[in-house]
Amino acid sequence: xxxxxxxxxxxxxxxxxxxxxxxxxxxxxxxxxxxxxxxxxxxxxxxxxxxxxxxxxxxxxxxxxxxx
Numbered sequence: 001x002x003x004x005x006x007x008x009x010x011x012x013x014x015x016x017x018x019x020x021x022x023x024x025x026x027x028x029x030x031x032x033x034x035x036x037x038x039x040x041x042x043x044x045x046x047x048x049x050x051x052x053x054x055x056x057x058x059x060x061x062x063x064x065x066x067x068x
């Protein structure tokens with residue numbers, strides 16, 4: 001029992017010393033805008049192939065919202 005309070009204090013200090021790092025989503029917003037633009041161009045000029053760009057648009061949108 002003697003080592004338990006020391007371990008609990010050490011465990012608490014370990015959690016307190018961790019820094020919460022929020023990644024910048026600027027890169028993903030830029031990639032989302034670029035892929036959206038390219039998908040719209042594909043919809044205008046090669047509309048039978050526009051669906052190829054949709055996974056990029058949706059993936060970068062989710063990453064820009066920081067949900068992935």
